[in-house]
Amino acid sequence: MRPDTWHLFVDPAILRFFGEGLLQTLLLSVAAVGLSFAVGLLFALGRLSTRRWLRWPSTAYVESIRALPVLLLIVYFGIKGSSLLRPVFGEGFELPRFWAGVFGLALYTSAILAEIIRAGILSLPRGQTEAARALGLSHARSLRYVILPQALRLMVPAMMAQLTTIIKDTSLVATIGVAELVRQGRILYTQFFNPIEVFLFIGAIYFVICFGLSQASRRLELGRAPKAIRDVALRDLAA
Amino acid sequence: MPGGIVLEFPELYLFPSGLWITVQLAILSLLGSLVLGTLVAIFRVAPARPLRWIGGAYVEIFRNTPLLVQLFFLYFATPYIGIYLGTRETFAFNAALLGLALYHAAYVAEVVRGGLLGIDKGQIEAARSLGLSYLQALRYIQLPQTFRSVIPPLGNVSIALVKNTSLAATIGVADLLYAGEIVESRTFRAEEAFVAVALLYLVLTVPLGIGVNWLERRLQVAR
Numbered sequence: 001m002r003p004d005t006w007h008l009f010v011d012p013a014i015l016r017f018f019g020e021g022l023l024q025t026l027l028l029s030v031a032a033v034g035l036s037f038a039v040g041l042l043f044a045l046g047r048l049s050t051r052r053w054l055r056w057p058s059t060a061y062v063e064s065i066r067a068l069p070v071l072l073l074i075v076y077f078g079i080k081g082s083s084l085l086r087p088v089f090g091e092g093f094e095l096p097r098f099w100a101g102v103f104g105l106a107l108y109t110s111a112i113l114a115e116i117i118r119a120g121i122l123s124l125p126r127g128q129t130e131a132a133r134a135l136g137l138s139h140a141r142s143l144r145y146v147i148l149p150q151a152l153r154l155m156v157p158a159m160m161a162q163l164t165t166i167i168k169d170t171s172l173v174a175t176i177g178v179a180e181l182v183r184q185g186r187i188l189y190t191q192f193f194n195p196i197e198v199f200l201f202i203g204a205i206y207f208v209i210c211f212g213l214s215q216a217s218r219r220l221e222l223g224r225a226p227k228a229i230r231d232v233a234l235r236d237l238a239a
Numbered sequence: 240m241p242g243g244i245v246l247e248f249p250e251l252y253l254f255p256s257g258l259w260i261t262v263q264l265a266i267l268s269l270l271g272s273l274v275l276g277t278l279v280a281i282f283r284v285a286p287a288r289p290l291r292w293i294g295g296a297y298v299e300i301f302r303n304t305p306l307l308v309q310l311f312f313l314y315f316a317t318p319y320i321g322i323y324l325g326t327r328e329t330f331a332f333n334a335a336l337l338g339l340a341l342y343h344a345a346y347v348a349e350v351v352r353g354g355l356l357g358i359d360k361g362q363i364e365a366a367r368s369l370g371l372s373y374l375q376a377l378r379y380i381q382l383p384q385t386f387r388s389v390i391p392p393l394g395n396v397s398i399a400l401v402k403n404t405s406l407a408a409t410i411g412v413a414d415l416l417y418a419g420e421i422v423e424s425r426t427f428r429a430e431e432a433f434v435a436v437a438l439l440y441l442v443l444t445v446p447l448g449i450g451v452n453w454l455e456r457r458l459q460v461a462r
Contacts, residue, residue, distance in 0.1 A: 067402075067440070067448060068444075069406075072419075079423060080430070171305035172305075172307055174307070175409050195311070195312070196316040199312040199316055203309070206308060210303035214302075214303060235392075237399075238400070
């Protein structure tokens with residue numbers, strides 16, 4: 001039997017090492033949430049558009065991306081991200097692995113968020129749009145000033161719930177070599193041969209963050225969100 | 240030439256064999272998570288508080304930590320505790336199977352719990368007053384009635400499970416994603432390799448999704 005190595009986890013150097021990993025995990029989550037919200041909003045509006053050439057590609061995007069494993073997208077961007085972006089940034093461009101991870105995560109999450117946003121917009125009474133248009137607002141303005149502010153408020157709990165999934169999913173970015181929590185953990189345990197302690201410690205960090213967030217979203221009452229939003233939000237929570 | 244990979248690469252058997260591993264992993268871990276998740280749900284609605292507490296702790300722990308960390312724990316840490324999940328050949332597969340079942344059981348438990356709580360209390364009281372024991376009422380009155388309401392959400396959990404089987408590749412199970420990575424590393428044809436993998440995942444998940452939607456509509460009409 002090997003002596004346990006719990007004393008390592010109060011060593012400031014080790015804690016700083018994990019702190020750096022945690023910082024990467026949080027940065028990955030924030031970047032992925034921001035990017036996927038912007039892209040998701042576009043595709044939600046695309047799916048709701050009356051124009052077929054917008055609606056069909058948006059529907060195809062959302063439905064096919066949602067049906068793929070997020071790890072596949074992350075691995076793909078890890079391998080091909082650089083050469084995909086070379087036409088834009090020039091020869092010799094190397095996509096940092098952090099951003100490859102963000103793109104993989106955001107691509108997947110944007111499809112999920114598009115569904116939540118669409119459900120939120122659809123859950124508003126039609127009278128809202130009709131009243132805004134009757135008052136002389138253009139389609140874009142009625143969206144911007146009437147529909148989206150109300151719909152986004154309804155979606156907050158659903159998005160909070162999704163945030164825990166994104167934070168958990170950032171662990172997958174360890175597989176393409178970004179030094180987030182899980183990666184740091186693997187580096188550490190290959191030094192000290194202590195995977196039990198390392199993975200319990202990392203699991204506890206994730207637990208504190210995700211449990212805290214899910215409690216907060218419960219306080220925001222996901223249960224009282226319109227049923228349509230709730231259904232969509234709960235649908236992809238496990239993935 | 241796109242598609243030329245089919246002619247040039249002799250080891251395309253990796254795709255069907257990877258698909259088969261993914262399917263096996265998905266079906267077996269789904270069965271495991273249904274059984275375990277139903278048990279946890281019964282714990283969560285049990286009359287005894289310690290049982291409810293155990294069920295609640297299980298759900299919160301497994302839902303609020305990443306599946307990857309759970310898999311790494313099962314794969315890398317169990318031998319250090321003296322637990323051997325299989326022989327050298329079957330170890331990774333068993334660890335992935337167990338990890339997927341444990342993780343999704345937490346989501347199954349939430350679905351089944353919702354179904355159990357949705358049943359009118361009067362039904363249980365009637366069953367008990369007719370002389371059925373608590374477990375008999377659960378078995379013959381409550382559980383059968385949850386069936387209709389839990390099928391569509393359980394379908395969603397199983398779609399997520401199929402997608403999550405891809406994490407098995409990270410601990411060296413030769414599943415579909417793993418096949419794609421191997422083909423890519425030998426041919427440097429990321430597009431073809433990953434498009435093939437993506438299409439094979441879609442073949443598994445899209446029919447499931449259509450089936451869930453169909454069931455959802457059907458069960459709603461029937462209500």
